[in-house]
Each structure stands twice: as structure tokens, then as C-alpha cells.
Amino acid sequence: MDSRPVILIVDDEPRSVEVIARVLDEDFEVLTATGAEAALRHLENNWVQVVLADQRMPDVTGVALLAQVRERWPDIARILVTGYTDPDDMIRAINEAGIYQFIAKPWHPDQLLLTVRNAARQFQLQREHDRLSIEMKLLGPTLETRLANRRDRIRQGFHFDTLIRATGSPLDETCRVAAQVATFDVPVLILGETGTGKELLARAIHYGSLRSDRPFQAENCGAIPDELLESELFGHKRGAFTGAVANRVGLLEQADGGTVFLDEIGDVSPAFQVKLLRFLQEGEIRPVGSNESRHVNVRVIAATHRDLGAEVRAGRFRQDLYYRLASMELQVPPLRARPGDIRLLAEVTLDRLCTTHGKAVKGLTEDAIACLEAYDWPGNVRELQNELTRALVLAERDRLGPECLSARVLAGAAQQVGAAPIPGADHGPLRDRVERVEAAILLETLLRFRWNKSKAAKELGLSRVGLRAKLERYGLAPGGATRSH
Incomplete structure (x- = not known):
């Protein structure tokens, strides 16, 4: 479930909605409406924190819509996008609809994003204030202890x-x-x-x-x-x-x-x-x-x-x-300097992700952990968290295996594991370099298919006999074991 703040954009121009949504969709869960009726349906069915409405719309003005929002959902932060900045109009809009802030056209993407961020923050602070006020009334002198x-x-x-x-x-x-x-x-x-x-x-x-x-x-x-x-x-x-x-x-x-x-x-x-x-x-x-x-x-x-x-x-x-x-x-x-931490980090992170996303698994297989430990993690802990989120979403078994990992991680792990057995791979004859690449591709494919040789051979366009010969040539075996040839 998306835990980002929910923003509702209301504008009768689809192109304007699309442009604003593109600015906001990395930080917020964005809902859109091209009229007041659709906007009110969104508000009735979703927990919206900020409404951003254009002033000039054919069925109802932005101020009139935000006045309805103020009456029915007073906690929601209300932002008006307008091409007019007449002080009297702004004061009237503030009185009628309790506008949090105006965004003047033409707006700058950074200004728009900062304004909406601040509005969402104000909403959260107001909710926290309201919650603490209720606790104060209910708990009286015990609230201080509870806050401590x-x-x-x-x-x-x-x-x-x-x-x-x-x-x-x-x-x-x-x-x-x-x-x-x-x-x-x-x-x-x-x-x-x-x-x-x-x-x-x-x-x-x-x-x-x-x-x-x-x-x-x-x-x-x-x-x-x-x-x-x-x-x-x-x-x-x-x-x-x-x-x-x-x-x-x-x-x-x-x-x-x-x-x-x-x-x-x-x-x-x-x-x-x-x-x-x-x-x-x-x-x-x-x-x-x-x-x-x-x-x-x-x-x-x-x-x-x-x-x-x-x-x-x-x-x-x-x-x-x-x-x-x-x-x-x-x-x-960096995480590549902490290979001994990867197993513990992965297990704790996966447990937290299971709780967050409501999908329970028993953990990672040893093959999957070996792949994670072999990869060099240029994006560090954040990349590991993203990789485990992806694996959890794709998991079809009670334990996450290499088949759930991305091709990027598998290929990187395969290159690390396959680096030692081929001498002269970084220099020397072309044959040695090609063999290094071939061994890495074989290992990545086998890890992805959980060492199912039939499926791996089919993807690689090899017969089972041909695949077996290459595995023997490079000394590849389950668990990432290799030997020199």
C-alpha cells in the first residue's frame, strides 16, 4: 500500500492535469479530476491531504469547489492555481475557501513541488495537533508521562x-x-x-x-x-x-x-x-x-x-x-565493504517489508543470499531494500530464491563468482575474455532458473548435452562453486 501523501489535482484541462501530476508523482500519490463532481467522488472515497484546484473551470470555479471542501473536509489543505493575483480577489478567496496558498500562473515546477510539500506537512502537523488535543482531554495529567x-x-x-x-x-x-x-x-x-x-x-x-x-x-x-x-x-x-x-x-x-x-x-x-x-x-x-x-x-x-x-x-x-x-x-x-552485514540486513529488511506490504514469506534461500553477498551493491543499502521489495512482490513460494532477483543482481553476482577460475580474463587472448563472459551468462541463467538445466538450455539455445559440456568446462555447480580448467 502506497504510504505517500495523497494529492488531488482538479483542472478541466487534461494537459494541465498531466503536467502537474508529472511534477508531483515522485513524492505523492496523485489523484486527478477534470470537474467538481469527479473531485468530490475522490474526496468521499480517499484519504486526501491536499487539493490543488484551478480557478477557471466551466462547471464551478476553483474557489467555489474549495469552499465546499472546506465545509465538508476542513482539515484538507487547499491550494488555488490562478492567473489572477488581484489582492481583493485573493482576500475574498481566503475568506470563502480558506485557501492555504495561491500558485500564480505561469508556475515553476520547483515552486509547485515545494508548496505542495509544505501543504502536506501542514496537514500532518494539524492531525498530530488534533490527536494530542484529544489525548489531553481524555488523559489529563497522564498525557505528559505518555509523551515522555x-x-x-x-x-x-x-x-x-x-x-x-x-x-x-x-x-x-x-x-x-x-x-x-x-x-x-x-x-x-x-x-x-x-x-x-x-x-x-x-x-x-x-x-x-x-x-x-x-x-x-x-x-x-x-x-x-x-x-x-x-x-x-x-x-x-x-x-x-x-x-x-x-x-x-x-x-x-x-x-x-x-x-x-x-x-x-x-x-x-x-x-x-x-x-x-x-x-x-x-x-x-x-x-x-x-x-x-x-x-x-x-x-x-x-x-x-x-x-x-x-x-x-x-x-x-x-x-x-x-x-x-x-x-x-x-x-x-559502502555496503560492498560490509559483505558480512548483507545476510542480517537482508533478513531484517525483508521482515519489515513483509509487515509493510502484508505478504508473509519465511525468508531467503541460501542461493539467494549467496547472490546478494556476491553482488557489489553500487546503490548500497537503498538498492538492497529496493531489490528485496521487488523480490517480495514477485515471490510465488514461501522462500525467496534467485529466480525472484533482478537480472542486474544475478548478472553482477555471476561475474563476481565467476571471476576467479578463468586466468587472464582482464587481459591477454580474446578467447580467455570471451570465456569469462560466457561463464557469467551461464551462471546467471542457471541461478534464475534455480539450476533447472532444461529451462536454462532452452533459453540459451543449447541442448542439455551442450549445456552440460559447458558446465563441466567451466566447473559450474549449484551454490556458485567453480574450479579452474
Whole structure:
């Protein structure tokens, strides 16, 4: 089941609906309607968080539709897309329909995405506020204790021990140093490839620190342009730019007293590096469009997949900013450097996926685990999670075997397993190189068909006798065993 926020787009122009949906569909589950009647049916049958409606529609205006939404579903965030920005019209729309924000035409994709993200976040915060208000009324003085217990559960959920690894893992040393760093209120720079779990480590540092009862806010600095990133971090004043119809508190101010995690810090522009350096030096922010500075007290944990030392030497990253961020530097090893962790990671991840998707399996076969351990995982833990999700969806037995794995993983595992027996495969005669490729293809196909030689021979266009001869030639056997020839 899709756990992303649900967004409803209402516009009588199918092309406009298609364009907006394309901008939003990576972050949200998108529903579409070309009229008010279809929109109301969606709202009656789905748990929608945000409605985005065009103002000019033939059957009913956007404001009139959103006024109905306000009356029947007051919690839903309402966004109006309009080509008119007359102040009187905007005030009237706010009074009639309680518009969360206006998006002026022509809109920019980044502005649209940021606006909808903020609206969905507001919806979640409002629901949380309402839930806590109900608990306050029902539980009275016991609520404080309950909230304290909840904070304790969160801390435990992001403790260093919950970073999955086997005994003797290279990640042990990283976690040991991180646990020491956590109690000292200094900036931390986390280095590592994409998908290695840098944000999980940052959360563990936060919940192991003296700031653990204060907010943790995260932002991917490489995902949005400077103008929107400045608004996200520092906030903005009403009227600061087109579409800014209300004041907005930035993430740095929201996290006051807590921690801000700045992911992909190596991707920010030189111009924004200057603004970030000023904040780190003075502890003050100035919202976009404001003349007043505000003091905030946050701990900054940054992360990047880049070699920031090399970026500094190349002149692409400010040296003074680098030293501000890197009071302590932590390196998260890639998954290919942690082969001993793969079995445990796969088992724990698969168990969690079974719960999430409501499909139970007993685990992975030894052949499947051998394939996972042989693959080099360029996408690291995130790629492993995606691979196991795919395998679970395709599973037809109570255990996941190699036949459920993608051709990419099988081929990569086959190349790793088949690398040793063919001497001179990386250089020398063409025959040796061709034999290496042929052995890898044979092994990948046999793994996919669970060593069913009839099916493998049919796919490869070989007879069973011919396939058997090649297996003997290359010493291929179940379990990935090989021998030199």
C-alpha cells in the first residue's frame, strides 16, 4: 500500500492535469479530476491531504469547489492555481475557501513541488495537533508521562544499536566514534556514498545527544535550487516572492534547540555557501524578504557523497565552510565493504517489508543470499531494500530464491563468482575474455532458473548435452562453486 501523501489535482484541462501530476508523482500519490463532481467522488472515497484546484473551470470555479471542501473536509489543505493575483480577489478567496496558498500562473515546477510539500506537512502537523488535543482531554495529567514514554521509544528506535550490522562489521568503529561525538555539542560531517544510511546515523547522533528532546529537521540540499533552499532553511516573509502569501518559519527556526541535518551539502552553490557560513558563524538567520535577523540555537550535522577535501582543493567548496562543518568527520563504509552485514540486513529488511506490504514469506534461500553477498551493491543499502521489495512482490513460494532477483543482481553476482577460475580474463587472448563472459551468462541463467538445466538450455539455445559440456568446462555447480580448467 502506497504510504505517500495523497494529492488531488482538479483542472478541466487534461494537459494541465498531466503536467502537474508529472511534477508531483515522485513524492505523492496523485489523484486527478477534470470537474467538481469527479473531485468530490475522490474526496468521499480517499484519504486526501491536499487539493490543488484551478480557478477557471466551466462547471464551478476553483474557489467555489474549495469552499465546499472546506465545509465538508476542513482539515484538507487547499491550494488555488490562478492567473489572477488581484489582492481583493485573493482576500475574498481566503475568506470563502480558506485557501492555504495561491500558485500564480505561469508556475515553476520547483515552486509547485515545494508548496505542495509544505501543504502536506501542514496537514500532518494539524492531525498530530488534533490527536494530542484529544489525548489531553481524555488523559489529563497522564498525557505528559505518555509523551515522555513516546520520546523514549523514538530515542530507542534511532539508537546506534539499531543500525543493522553483524558482529565485527566495519560499521562498528563508525558507530563507536559517533556515540562519543553525540554527547559533545559540535558540528559533524558524515561522508559516504549515496544510500549508505547517513541520515540514520545523523538521527542516532541527535537522539544520543543532550538535544534529544528537541526537534530533528532534515533537508536535502541537492534537491532544490538556491532560492527555494533559502526559503526552506531560513523561512520567508509574506510577499517576498511570487506565491509567498503568508509568512513561513524555516527549518532552522523550527529546529531551535535541536538538530538540523543538511544532506548533500557538497551540492550547494558557492553563493549559498556564503549564506550558510554566515549562519554558522553568527547563529542568526534572516528570512527571505525580511530586514530583521533572528537568533537560533541548532546543532548542524551535514552529509555528502562527495570528497569535500578534493572539492576545496578544486575551488568548488569554501575552505572556511568546510572547517566549520567538519569539527568531527565520520565515514560510513559502502555496503560492498560490509559483505558480512548483507545476510542480517537482508533478513531484517525483508521482515519489515513483509509487515509493510502484508505478504508473509519465511525468508531467503541460501542461493539467494549467496547472490546478494556476491553482488557489489553500487546503490548500497537503498538498492538492497529496493531489490528485496521487488523480490517480495514477485515471490510465488514461501522462500525467496534467485529466480525472484533482478537480472542486474544475478548478472553482477555471476561475474563476481565467476571471476576467479578463468586466468587472464582482464587481459591477454580474446578467447580467455570471451570465456569469462560466457561463464557469467551461464551462471546467471542457471541461478534464475534455480539450476533447472532444461529451462536454462532452452533459453540459451543449447541442448542439455551442450549445456552440460559447458558446465563441466567451466566447473559450474549449484551454490556458485567453480574450479579452474
